Amino acid sequence: MSYLLTKSFSDLGLSAQLVGALDKAGFTTPTPIQLKAIPPQLSGRDIMGIAQTGSGKTAAFGLPILAGIAELKGRPAPLTTRALILAPTRELAVQIDEVLRTLAGPMRLATVLVLGGVARGAQVQKIARGVDVVIATPGRLKDLVDDRKLVLNQTRWLVLDEADRMLDMGFIGAVRQIAA
Numbered sequence: 367m368s369y370l371l372t373k374s375f376s377d378l379g380l381s382a383q384l385v386g387a388l389d390k391a392g393f394t395t396p397t398p399i400q401l402k403a404i405p406p407q408l409s410g411r412d413i414m415g416i417a418q419t420g421s422g423k424t425a426a427f428g429l430p431i432l433a434g435i436a437e438l439k440g441r442p443a444p445l446t447t448r449a450l451i452l453a454p455t456r457e458l459a460v461q462i463d464e465v466l467r468t469l470a471g472p473m474r475l476a477t478v479l480v481l482g483g484v485a486r487g488a489q490v491q492k493i494a495r496g497v498d499v500v501i502a503t504p505g506r507l508k509d510l511v512d513d514r515k516l517v518l519n520q521t522r523w524l525v526l527d528e529a530d531r532m533l534d535m536g537f538i539g540a541v542r543q544i545a546a
């Protein structure tokens with residue numbers, strides 16, 4: 367007789383609330399990158415992951431961040447963000463925001479998209495109140511940091527999504543400065 371040892375999201379150490387939201391979204395079984403990447407992040411380690419599009423990467427980095435934010439008390443401080451996700455293109459940034467909102471379920475989560483090519487006003491206003499997650503393309507983010515419209519001293523999570531593409535696109539200077 368053979369047994370299939372399939373791990374569930376709760377086996378990986380995620381809370382009942384997050385597992386409930388995942389269930390609702392139709393995520394019952396972690397994908398391979400989620401299986402490998404979630405536990406070390408929950409224990410506070412940095413990771414580098416490589417997987418194809420469609421492999422569930424967004425949830426692999428998003429779920430540990432949501433789990434961490436859920437444990438924090440109070441609201442984010444004005445001008446700060448708890449997590450920062452950098453992506454090479456606006457399309458990818460928009461997609462990440464959608465996935466995070468789905469994963470968050472009923473959890474209160476303030477996110478803001480910081481993208482070039484659109485007016486800064488609305489982005490700046492949201493950040494002024496303080497947010498949980500900024501999802502940004504590097505150029506516009508650097509502008510806001512340079513102008514002190516966003517302060518990164520409370521930021522505990524940094525994600526470089528599609529880091530290889532971001533560097534190919536010449537964002538190395540902005541990424542280095544933001545990471546520092």
Ligand code: AMP
Binds near residue numbers: 394396397
């Ligand atoms: P990504 O690789 O992050 O772009 O995810 C690709 C697609 O897979 C997205 O539509 C996700 O909503 C979906 N997805 C991610 N993880 C799971 C999972 N564990 N079970 C079912 N669908 C998933």
